[in-house]
Amino acid sequence: MIERRTTVPSEAAQLWVLTQFLQEFWSAAHLPPAQALPFELALEEVFMNVVLHGTTAGALCEVEVSMALTSDGLTMTIEDEGPGFDPLSLPPPDVTASLADRRVGGLGVFLVRQMMDSVSYERVAGRNQLRMSKRLTG
């Protein structure tokens, strides 16, 4: 089992720090680069949701990201101290809508659910905890 964790404040400028963290984990664990995108996307979508909607305007909270690689696959857990919010409660977007009716709201979370094998939300000790797992192949 390989584990890594990091904590950043909920600011958009920290996205690259988290991207670096994930990329370093990926190469340290010798994972196939072609399978990184679902985790990179999940990290960005969930983190940016916290940044943009997770706190009252102007306030920051801590966001903790942890990675755990086991024989069952890779699990990424993202926790924040913002007000309780279950992103999985968002209605899915209509991905069959025509161009004129197409909306992008909710698309990020929808993509995360589609690309991961499992996604679960829990409110634990005053923190939002989103856990995402996917089996890697090859």
Next chain:
Amino acid sequence: MNVRLETLALTTLVIPEGRLDFSAAAGFEKQLEQVLAGAGTAPARVIIDCAALEYVSSAGLRVFLRALRASQRAGISFALCALKPPIQEVFDLSGFSRIITVYQDRATALAHQPQARA
């Protein structure tokens, strides 16, 4: 993300290189607006060659959606080409493959004549 532009007759090729994430989205949207504005003379078509695009998130998809709408308003043909497999998957899952024309590679995109618009 770096963006290169190439012009072939009435076609403008936009070549984004790297990661189209939240941080890159606003700048890329501005560049596409400038391309579509075409310095006063609308080009007949815009092709986004994604051969060197490594990553796209929903923030990037939003930019493509807005650019497609703007190009339709301006009567400019708009297409993408050469999506890498992980990015193609994002387009398929999001349903964007159905609303944005995506060609397999640049040669195929260039071989298609811009569609006439009523």
